[in-house]
Amino acid sequence: MFDQLVAKLPVGICVVDEQYRLQYLNAFFLDRMRPDQRHNYLQQPLISIFPEQAKFLTRRIKSVFVLQHPSFSYWEQRAHIFPFKSSRPITGEETQMYQNMEIVPISGPSSEQKLACIILQDVTAQASYLMAQQELASALKQEHTAQRKLIKKLDSAQSQLIQAEKMASTGQLAAGIAHEINNPIGFVTANLATLKDYSEQLLNLCDALADKLQVTSPSLAQFSAQTMDTYHYELLKEDISPLVDESCEGLNRVRDIVENLKQFALEESTGWQLFNLHETTQQLVKLVGAQYKAPVYKVSCNPPNLQIFCEPASIKQALTNILINAAQSIKCKGFVKIDIRATAQRVSIKVIDSGVGISAENIKKIFDPFFTTKPEGMGQGLGLSVAYTAIEKHKGKIIANSNPGRGTVVEILVPVVHPEQRHECAEPLGGS
Amino acid sequence: MSTESVLTADQRDALQELMNISMGQAANSLAHLIETKIGISIPKIASVTPEQLFSMISEQADAYYTRQSFLGDIQGEVMSVVSQQGLCEVGALLEYDAPLSQTDIQEIILELSNILAGACLAGLSAQLALGTNLNMPTLFSPRKANFEEFQWSNSLVMEVQFDIEISSFSMRVVFCLDDASLDRLTQTLDELLG
Amino acid sequence: MTVRVLVADDSRLSRRSVIKALPPELNYAIDEAANGKEAIALLNKASFELMLLDLTMPEIDGVGVLEYLADKTEKPHVVVISADFQPEKQRIVMSLGAAKFIRKPLDQEELAMTLFELGYL
Numbered sequence: 001m002f003d004q005l006v007a008k009l010p011v012g013i014c015v016v017d018e019q020y021r022l023q024y025l026n027a028f029f030l031d032r033m034r035p036d037q038r039h040n041y042l043q044q045p046l047i048s049i050f051p052e053q054a055k056f057l058t059r060r061i062k063s064v065f066v067l068q069h070p071s072f073s074y075w076e077q078r079a080h081i082f083p084f085k086s087s088r089p090i091t092g093e094e095t096q097m098y099q100n101m102e103i104v105p106i107s108g109p110s111s112e113q114k115l116a117c118i119i120l121q122d123v124t125a126q127a128s129y130l131m132a133q134q135e136l137a138s139a140l141k142q143e144h145t146a147q148r149k150l151i152k153k154l155d156s157a158q159s160q161l162i163q164a165e166k167m168a169s170t171g172q173l174a175a176g177i178a179h180e181i182n183n184p185i186g187f188v189t190a191n192l193a194t195l196k197d198y199s200e201q202l203l204n205l206c207d208a209l210a211d212k213l214q215v216t217s218p219s220l221a222q223f224s225a226q227t228m229d230t231y232h233y234e235l236l237k238e239d240i241s242p243l244v245d246e247s248c249e250g251l252n253r254v255r256d257i258v259e260n261l262k263q264f265a266l267e268e269s270t271g272w273q274l275f276n277l278h279e280t281t282q283q284l285v286k287l288v289g290a291q292y293k294a295p296v297y298k299v300s301c302n303p304p305n306l307q308i309f310c311e312p313a314s315i316k317q318a319l320t321n322i323l324i325n326a327a328q329s330i331k332c333k334g335f336v337k338i339d340i341r342a343t344a345q346r347v348s349i350k351v352i353d354s355g356v357g358i359s360a361e362n363i364k365k366i367f368d369p370f371f372t373t374k375p376e377g378m379g380q381g382l383g384l385s386v387a388y389t390a391i392e393k394h395k396g397k398i399i400a401n402s403n404p405g406r407g408t409v410v411e412i413l414v415p416v417v418h419p420e421q422r423h424e425c426a427e428p429l430g431g432s
Numbered sequence: 433m434s435t436e437s438v439l440t441a442d443q444r445d446a447l448q449e450l451m452n453i454s455m456g457q458a459a460n461s462l463a464h465l466i467e468t469k470i471g472i473s474i475p476k477i478a479s480v481t482p483e484q485l486f487s488m489i490s491e492q493a494d495a496y497y498t499r500q501s502f503l504g505d506i507q508g509e510v511m512s513v514v515s516q517q518g519l520c521e522v523g524a525l526l527e528y529d530a531p532l533s534q535t536d537i538q539e540i541i542l543e544l545s546n547i548l549a550g551a552c553l554a555g556l557s558a559q560l561a562l563g564t565n566l567n568m569p570t571l572f573s574p575r576k577a578n579f580e581e582f583q584w585s586n587s588l589v590m591e592v593q594f595d596i597e598i599s600s601f602s603m604r605v606v607f608c609l610d611d612a613s614l615d616r617l618t619q620t621l622d623e624l625l626g
Numbered sequence: 627m628t629v630r631v632l633v634a635d636d637s638r639l640s641r642r643s644v645i646k647a648l649p650p651e652l653n654y655a656i657d658e659a660a661n662g663k664e665a666i667a668l669l670n671k672a673s674f675e676l677m678l679l680d681l682t683m684p685e686i687d688g689v690g691v692l693e694y695l696a697d698k699t700e701k702p703h704v705v706v707i708s709a710d711f712q713p714e715k716q717r718i719v720m721s722l723g724a725a726k727f728i729r730k731p732l733d734q735e736e737l738a739m740t741l742f743e744l745g746y747l
Contacts (some may be wrong), residue, residue, distance in 0.1 A: 067551060
């Protein structure tokens with residue numbers, strides 16, 4: 001009865017003697033062995049039938065004989081000791097059986113005979129479940145990491161939005177201030193012109209008086225000359241006119257800047273309208289050039305004073321971002337060229353710089369949100385992504401090409417839209 | 433740590449001697465298997481709180497840990513603290529090829545724990561004519577939190593240390609007994625002391 | 627005749643079992659030491675014919691006691707009774723002049739045989 005029981009046990013039983021020769025194998029073992037091995041295995045060395053883990057098996061069995069103490073092996077450390085197939089070769093995912101093994105010392109029929117009994121457990125189901133769990137856990141962990149990253153990006157996007165909101169209100173504020181500044185600039189300019197006149201007349205008056213005294217009263221003339229010297233009359237006379245001229249010129253510049261600022265900021269209007277691309281680009285170049293002084297800027301437009309029907313705010317935003325990138329790419333010397341051309345179908349705006357360029361690897365990613373090569377905190381990586389969105393809104397395209405070390409060309413292509421087409425907007429480029 | 437409350441001086445002395453004999457057998461077995469000399473310490477016997485057990489176990493930096501339970505006439509758990517230092521040399525003695533992989537290391541730790549803890553327990557049980565069976569060891573990492581959640585307040589622990597002379601390797605084996613087993617043990621010791 | 631014996635072992639149980647295992651045919655005058663230090667102190671104070679020595683002891687271990695005795699001319703027969711019976715340990719002990727190595731747990735017959743070999747019986 002026990003023979004039958006052992007033979008039918010759902011675990012493998014293998015008994016070897018001190019020379020590691022097979023004394024017994026139960027059905028669990030036999031069923032899984034090659035057909036030609038299933039006979040005449042008794043007294044064969046264990047490792048001649050199972051050579052796969054010969055060294056390990058020998059060592060462990062030796063330990064059991066020497067120590068007379070069980071030895072254990074787990075699938076986590078050594079999955080496949082015996083070359084057995086999975087218990088579910090057809091439906092299972094694992095092809096090889098995962099095994100836990102225990103070797104226990106036993107004694108033979110004569111109690112002096114020392115034997116070792118190998119008990120083999122098929123733990124494939126457990127192992128595959130556990131491994132699946134581990135995979136799941138690591139997948140979850142990865143996802144978690146990705147989410148954390150995303151959350152961080154969202155945080156940064158939020159602060160970017162807040163920043164943008166601030167900028168917008170600052171822009172409006174600037175426009176308001178610009179308007180206020182215009183009034184004083186007006187009267188200061190007028191007064192300055194009058195002052196220029198007045199000062200000339202005063203100088204003439206002084207000269208006339210001095211001339212007359214020279215002739216009529218030498219003593220008074222001497223007094224007059226001394227007084228004029230004391231008050232550095234000659235210096236004043238020489239300086240006063242260039243000073244006033246310089247001030248007028250300065251005022252003109254202030255007026256120009258305020259005018260640019262006003263135009264740029266005030267056109268916050270979101271709707272579609274006709275828009276002077278040439279002029280706006282020139283204003284933009286002045287504003288950007290004031291901050292980034294390294295490059296030389298050049299704007300060309302064909303036809304000049306090109307008007308396009310668009311949403312000015314977003315086009316300006318896109319152009320600004322591209323222009324700033326181009327300007328920043330130039331470290332000490334170089335140029336930024338904006339080349340605008342229009343055909344009947346479309347408008348092309350090329351921004352060409354002679355800056356550091358963008359590597360082939362990076363150029364694929366420049367329109368991705370949050371992609372930036374700037375140091376942490378120096379850029380949000382949103383500029384070109386915003387530009388991309390803006391141009392997409394106009395059913396346009398934006399293409400970047402770069403030669404690292406030589407420069408970069410970013411081309412914006414937008415279809416020409418006529419005001420009467422406004423509501424259906426534009427056909428996508430290349431659509432017809 | 434105290435022993436007075438749990439064991440009489442005689443009981444403690446006897447237990448220490450039995451452990452000493454068991455360790456000698458364990459060391460001899462392992463020495464025979466890996467053909468090198470094993471140093472053994474004088475066994476320490478104490479009654480500890482979980483807190484104390486934790487600090488006993490974790491006082492050594494750079495260690496691996498295993499635990500295994502034993503059942504039978506006396507029941508409890510054995511924790512082994514295996515030094516990371518010198519493990520390569522031991523691996524070589526156990527005929528592992530260098531460099532050791534992570535799973536090789538795990539296997540060696542489990543095997544060493546099993547051999548030494550097993551031999552100690554077998555020796556102790558045999559001398560006291562108690563039947564015990566050691567279950568398979570598993571890896572674990574002691575975290576203080578685990579120890580604070582233990583269901584007992586005091587336990588008898590027996591700590592022994594093995595060193596392998598040719599390397600800086602050392603290993604400590606800590607036996608912990610549950611209360612019922614402690615009663616059984618003291619009873620058996622008393623019989624032995626006559 | 628009375629044999630003067632020194633039993634050195636840190637375990638009281640072990641000393642007792644050693645003493646109990648001494649063959650009853652002889653009379654003994656027995657001193658006990660609980661570690662190597664005590665043993666050396668006693669060896670200095672009195673002379674012994676036979677010493678039954680444990681190895682694993684605190685303060686000074688059995689090997690230490692053997693080393694102490696190594697260059698002495700007047701010394702007892704030392705029988706080492708130890709649990710640490712690794713071959714290497716036995717070799718060291720014997721090279722230090724021990725007369726015999728007996729494993730723990732102590733077998734009464736083995737002790738009697740040893741005393742016979744040493745000429746006490």
